[in-house]
Amino acid sequence: PLWIDEGASGYLLFSDISANVIYKWTPDGELSVFIERTGLSAADDRASLPHTAGYIGGFNGRFYPVSFGSNGVARDPEGRILWTAQGDRAVIRLEADGTRTVLADHYLESRLNRPNDLVVNSNGWVYFTDPRSTNPGAANVLPGSLYRVRGGDLQLLADDLSPNGLTFSPDEKTLY
Numbered sequence: 001p002l003w004i005d006e007g008a009s010g011y012l013l014f015s016d017i018s019a020n021v022i023y024k025w026t027p028d029g030e031l032s033v034f035i036e037r038t039g040l041s042a043a044d045d046r047a048s049l050p051h052t053a054g055y056i057g058g059f060n061g062r063f064y065p066v067s068f069g070s071n072g073v074a075r076d077p078e079g080r081i082l083w084t085a086q087g088d089r090a091v092i093r094l095e096a097d098g099t100r101t102v103l104a105d106h107y108l109e110s111r112l113n114r115p116n117d118l119v120v121n122s123n124g125w126v127y128f129t130d131p132r133s134t135n136p137g138a139a140n141v142l143p144g145s146l147y148r149v150r151g152g153d154l155q156l157l158a159d160d161l162s163p164n165g166l167t168f169s170p171d172e173k174t175l176y
Contacts, residue, residue, distance in 0.1 A: 001013065001014040001073065002014070002073045002074060002075060002081075004075070009026065009027050009028075010027070011024050011025060011026045011027075012024070012025045012026075013025075013034055013073050013081065014073065015038065015039075015069060015070040015071050015072070015073055015083065016069060017039065017068075017069035017070070017071055017086070018069060019069060020036070020037055020038060020039050020040055020068065020069040020070070020087070021033050021034075021035065021036055021037075021038055021069070021070075022034045022035045022038050022070055022073060022081075022083065035081075035083075035094065038069060038070035038083055038085060038092075039068045039069030039070040039071070039084075039085045039086045039087040039088065040068045040069070040085070040086075040087025040088055041085070041087075041088055041100075042087075068086050068087030068114075069086060069087065070083040070084060070085055070086065070092075071083070071084045071086060071115075071116050071117060072084045072115075072116060072117035072118040072119075072128065072129075072166075073118075074118050074119055074120045074126070075120065076093070076120050076124060076126070077120070077122060077123075077124050080093050080094055080095065080096070081093070081094040082094070082103070082118060082120065082126060083118070084114075084115035084116055084117065084118055084128060085115065086114040086115065086116065087114075088105070089105055089111050089112045089113065089114055089115065090102050090103075090104060090105035090112065090115065091103040091104045091105070091115050091118060091126060091128050091149065103126060103149050104126075104128070104147065104149045104154050106154075107130075107142060107145070107147065107154060107156060110141040110142050111141060112130045112142065113130050113131065113132055113141065113142055113144075114130065114131070115128050115129065115130050116128070116129045116130065116131055116163070116164060117129045117163070117164065117165050117166050118166065119166040119167055119168060119175075121168055121172050122172060123150075124150050124151075125148045125149070125150045126148060126149050126150060127146070127147070127148045127157075127166055127175060128146075128147055128148070128149070128166070129144075129145070129146055129147075129161075129163035129164065129165075129166060130142065130144065130145045130146075130147060130163075131144040131161070131162055131163055131164065132144045132162075142159070143159045143160045143161070144159070144160065144161045144162050144163055145157075145158065145159040145160075145161060145163070146158045146159075146161060146163055146166075
């Protein structure tokens with residue numbers, strides 16, 4: 001989840017992995033969809049994933065029994081929203097005009113597995129995890145890894161991990 005402090009109240013953004021959306025919650029209790037198709041941008045989710053043969057619509061009309069929606073949500077120093085798009089296998093940034101920019105979707109010649117969590121430090125580096133997928137039929141190529149990206153420069157920091165969750169110490173000297 002990500003708290004956006006704007007004005008007197010602010011709001012909370014959080015991913016719903018199964019619904020493939022990022023929701024916005026305000027302190028007065030209002031819940032709305034902030035961004036649609038945040039993990040998989042394809043028009044027909046079921047047709048785009050090789051492991052959705054068991055697709056079942058859920059109680060809210062958005063539930064899918066696979067993890068292809070967005071997960072981690074963060075904000076960069078310029079105030080733009082970033083997220084991990086598991087189904088698109090990418091790290092995405094929402095621009096001020098509403099367009100989406102892919103920050104990372106390949107390492108060398110291989111597609112990322114399913115970026116999961118991310119955090120941004122004050123100098124603009126976006127740190128993200130890319131674990132091996134546990135979904136049946138997933139196209140894992142890379143080992144579970146930790147990366148950072150800024151300005152098109154994608155760097156592998158560690159691999160052969162099972163990473164989940166990232167944060168910095170308040171002074172940003174330690175990445176947890």
